[in-house]
Structures are given as C-alpha cells and as structure tokens.
Amino acid sequence: FKGKVAVVVGAGSGIGAAISRQLAIEQAEVVVADINGDAASQVAAEIRSHGGQAHNFAVDVTDAQALETFVESVVDKCGGLHLAVNNRLSDFEPAAVEREIRFIVKAAAAGMRKER
16 A cells, blocks of 8 residues: 555544554555544554554544545645545435445545546
C-alpha cells in the first residue's frame, strides 16, 4: 500500500482502529475517520508515533453534505484516494445501506478524478 491513500470510516476504536494501524504498517497514508473526533485523533497520533502517515477527521458519514465535504477534503489534502474501508454500517435498513453505498461510490469516484 506504499504511496496509496486509505480512508477508514469508524476508525476511532475497535476493528476500524486495528485496520487503520495495519494499513499504516503496510505503508499506506491512512485517513482515520470517525464521528468521535477525539477518538480519531488518538488513533492517528498513535500511528504517527510509530512512524506512519495518518490524518484524522471527525465526520458523520450519514450526513450527505458532510460526507461530500469529507471526501473532497481527503482528496485535496492527500492528492487522491485509493481505498475506502467502511467500518460503520450499524443499520441494515434500505436507506442506511443506500447511504453506505453512496459513500463508497463517492470515495472511489473522487479518487479516480484526482488520479487523471
């Protein structure tokens, strides 16, 4: 993953934090995103303290405008987006699943536009 940018949503604790740490070990530039900004900051700081590249964002990905702004910010700050890990699906209602799919598609599209 060297030279690649990876976003992990729901990365402030648990599995999301573990995925973020592993991606950093694999040399990805990791974007640690969570609705709990303090938790995201702590995970990103831990990654940086071990020599990894990490950024933290507080974002509620269920908010369409916040999600769009987040993806654009990541692409602008990191120069692209190559991998998106969605670790926050907590609801299997159709509307929630649709929001999650939109996140993944928007993240991928933003990364592809930047790569041109």
